[in-house]
Amino acid sequence: TQLLEQSPQFLSIQEGENLTVYCNSSSVFSSLQWYRQEPGEGPVLLVTVVTGGEVKKLKRLTFQFGDARKDSSLHITAAQPGDTGLYLCAGYSNSGYALNFGKGTSLLVTP
Amino acid sequence: GAVVSQHPSRVICKSGTSVKIECRSLDFQATTMFWYRQFPKQSLMLMATSNEGSKATYEQGVEKDKFLINHASLTLSTLTVTSAHPEDSSFYICSGARPRETQYFGPGTRLLVL
Numbered sequence: 001t002q003l004l005e006q007s008p009q010f011l012s013i014q015e016g017e018n019l020t021v022y023c024n025s026s027s028v029f030s031s032l033q034w035y036r037q038e039p040g041e042g043p044v045l046l047v048t049v050v051t052g053g054e055v056k057k058l059k060r061l062t063f064q065f066g067d068a069r070k071d072s073s074l075h076i077t078a079a080q081p082g083d084t085g086l087y088l089c090a091g092y093s094n095s096g097y098a099l100n101f102g103k104g105t106s107l108l109v110t111p
Numbered sequence: 112g113a114v115v116s117q118h119p120s121r122v123i124c125k126s127g128t129s130v131k132i133e134c135r136s137l138d139f140q141a142t143t144m145f146w147y148r149q150f151p152k153q154s155l156m157l158m159a160t161s162n163e164g165s166k167a168t169y170e171q172g173v174e175k176d177k178f179l180i181n182h183a184s185l186t187l188s189t190l191t192v193t194s195a196h197p198e199d200s201s202f203y204i205c206s207g208a209r210p211r212e213t214q215y216f217g218p219g220t221r222l223l224v225l
Contacts, residue, residue: 033213035216040202040219040221041218041219042115042117042204042206042216042217042218042219043155043204043216044216045213045215045216048213088154088155097143097160097208098145098157098160099145099157099206099214100157101154101155101156102154103153103154104153104154106152
């Protein structure tokens, strides 16, 4: 099993602050995905990164895929209460079908 | 984007009874469907992968006789938790995918076994 380690596990910040969430593995992934999940709901795909060194932006969210395709980061600028949720990184297993999820980062943004 | 629905959204049952959860792909044909389980404050753990018309492939540690999966059509998969016990209480999430494409997740089903 290709393990994905996420850090930090919990993060509580005030509105307007910046933050970075990390997703690391000892394995190489063909691609990594980031999801956000709100309580009682399924995860929603935010982005897929495919190329080593790739940077993708989604409004205030910036996603980066490591050059070696073993790690990724999510940076949120000027966090807002609406950003509160569980952020999950995931990568496809060697079979190419199943997704392996990291343990997630629970983010709380207070006004 | 593609839409996946689950029914019911939440269910409460007595210990020893069986519960069926449906997963439907509403606007696409999901040749593969996945079932995940998520305990409070934890991540999604893959339980099984099913391809339409084939037997499901279960992850290590998941009892196939307890968690029965049927994927009889390209738009419907069901998960039946047989003889449910309190430790089976969890959030069950399905996803559907076309070959080599992104998985689309359902909204989840909250199961509480009393």
